[in-house]
Amino acid sequence: MLDSIINNIFSVTPQQFDELANEVAQFQRDNNAVYGEWNAIFNDKRLMINEEKSQLNINHLSLNTNHCFLPISFFKSNTVVTTEFEPEVIFESSGTSQTTNSRHLVKDVSIYQESFFKAFKLFYGDITEWCIIGLLPSYLERNNSSLIVMVDELIKASNNSNSGFYLYDFDKLQSVLLQQEAKQQKTLLIGVTFALLDFAEQYKLNLKYTTIMETGGMKGRRKELTRAEVHAIICDGFGVEKVHSEYGMTELLSQAYSLGDGRFICSPWMKVLVRDEDDPLTIRQSGRGVLNVIDLANIYSCSFIATDDVGIVYEDGSFEVWGRLDNSDIRGCSLLVI
Numbered sequence: 001m002l003d004s005i006i007n008n009i010f011s012v013t014p015q016q017f018d019e020l021a022n023e024v025a026q027f028q029r030d031n032n033a034v035y036g037e038w039n040a041i042f043n044d045k046r047l048m049i050n051e052e053k054s055q056l057n058i059n060h061l062s063l064n065t066n067h068c069f070l071p072i073s074f075f076k077s078n079t080v081v082t083t084e085f086e087p088e089v090i091f092e093s094s095g096t097s098q099t100t101n102s103r104h105l106v107k108d109v110s111i112y113q114e115s116f117f118k119a120f121k122l123f124y125g126d127i128t129e130w131c132i133i134g135l136l137p138s139y140l141e142r143n144n145s146s147l148i149v150m151v152d153e154l155i156k157a158s159n160n161s162n163s164g165f166y167l168y169d170f171d172k173l174q175s176v177l178l179q180q181e182a183k184q185q186k187t188l189l190i191g192v193t194f195a196l197l198d199f200a201e202q203y204k205l206n207l208k209y210t211t212i213m214e215t216g217g218m219k220g221r222r223k224e225l226t227r228a229e230v231h232a233i234i235c236d237g238f239g240v241e242k243v244h245s246e247y248g249m250t251e252l253l254s255q256a257y258s259l260g261d262g263r264f265i266c267s268p269w270m271k272v273l274v275r276d277e278d279d280p281l282t283i284r285q286s287g288r289g290v291l292n293v294i295d296l297a298n299i300y301s302c303s304f305i306a307t308d309d310v311g312i313v314y315e316d317g318s319f320e321v322w323g324r325l326d327n328s329d330i331r332g333c334s335l336l337v338i
Contacts, residue, residue, distance in 0.1 A: 001027060002299075006111075009269050009296045010118055017271060021294055024303050032082040035070055035302050042068035042281075069275070069283070069292045069306035075102035075251050082300050083107070091146040093250040102250050104146070107300040112253045115297040116150045117157070119267040123257045124188070124211075131160040131180050135167055135191025135199065136215075146250055147215060151190060160185075167195065174203050177210060184209050190246065191215065193230055200237025213244040227262050247321065251305055253297040256319070263318045269296040274313045277325070280306065288312045290325065 005023055012020050029036050074080055075093075077100070087105040094101070106112060120127055134151040155163040162180060166173040180187045189196075190213040212234055225233075231243040242260025256264040256272070266272060274289040276282040283292060291309045298305075311321040 005296075005299060009111075009299070010114060012269050012296065014268070017268075017296075020296060021271075021303070024296055024299060027299075028082045028302060028304075032080070032302060034074060034078045034080050035082070035304075038070050038074070039068050069280075069304045070302045071306045072102070072249075072251055072308060075104060076100040079103075079105065080251075080302050081105050081107075082302070085300065089149070090144060091149075091250050092144040094145070104250050104301060106253070109149075111297055111299070112146070112149070113153060115254050115267070115269070116153070119255050119257070120154065122267065123259070123265075127154060127157045128159055129186055130158050130163075131185050131187040132158045132163045133173070133176065133187060133189045134165040135173070135189060135195045136165060146253075147248065150248075150255075154188075167191075170199055170202060173199065174205070177205060177207065181207060181209055187211070188213060196234055197230065197237075200234050204237060204239075206239035208239075210238070210240070211244055212238055212240055213246055215246045215248075231262070249307070251298075251301070252293060252295045253301075254295045263314070263320055265318050270294065271317065272313055272319045274311075274319075275306065277310075284313075285317075286313045286315045291319065291321070 001023065005020065005027060008016070008020055029039050070080070081087075085105075085107040087107060088109045089106045091104040091106060092101045117127070124130065132151065132155045134148075134155065136148060136151060151165075155165075162176050166176065177187065177189070187210040189210055191199075193214045193216055196212065196214055214230070214234070234243050235241065244260055245258040245262065245264065246255055247257070247264045248255040252270075254267050254270040256266045256270060258264045264272075271294040273292040273294070274284050274287050275292050277290050289310070289312075291307045291311055291313070293305045293307055295303050295305065297303075308325045309321050310323050310325060311319055313319040
């Protein structure tokens, strides 16, 4: 069963997604103590409600009736693993001394690598055609960040001598960007939001061959701004028409991307649903509420995550993120540099 699942994750079609998700859910219920226990609690609650109501108004996908989503906070207080193993790497969320960080134990980092490389090719094409610049803390400074691991691997795979991390040297970053522009070299500048804003406000550029991608991250660093305000400042500072965005998190092994309008598109092996804030049993394929994520690549952890992100899921499966639940910890990638 496991071999069949792994072999089909990155070739799954929309028509096959639900069936494969059912197989993953069954495998994780049987081999993940935390997820299995949560399923039992979840189903007991659902049965109790069904006894009180003749029909519970839930619009599920065509998934197993025992299917449920694990609250993302469990990664702070539990070891969420499917099967027993020694992890190759442990990813940790960013945080402060007042917050508890999530820990994601990764059995096979090659699955994560395959996930982000295939996603990059799907959205942006051949990595060797790009120069990759990270306006982020370097991998050597925070090697337990899944974001830093991803960007570091993309930098290496680009095989471009100017690819690298440039967080603390804005003068050098400006020089490199101008060099790449002069060569008409496709360049991806990926950074935390506050750092991109700082750079955009200090240096006025007119970039034609550079794609700007923000990964979020403002809390505790700058005055809170709406996404539209952030993108307007970045567009003005860099002379670009759109700002791309990446949606990922410590607890997942897959990403979604926005190509400039704040509307994210999932990788084929990832799907986002929406739940009611006041009723986590009510899960819909589209609408407004709190986001739930299915990440089939997260086979050795938990593929079914109830996040704290609030937004909207559209009928075509794309989604927007508006913010977090009020009681959520500060978890932005900007905290990597604190």
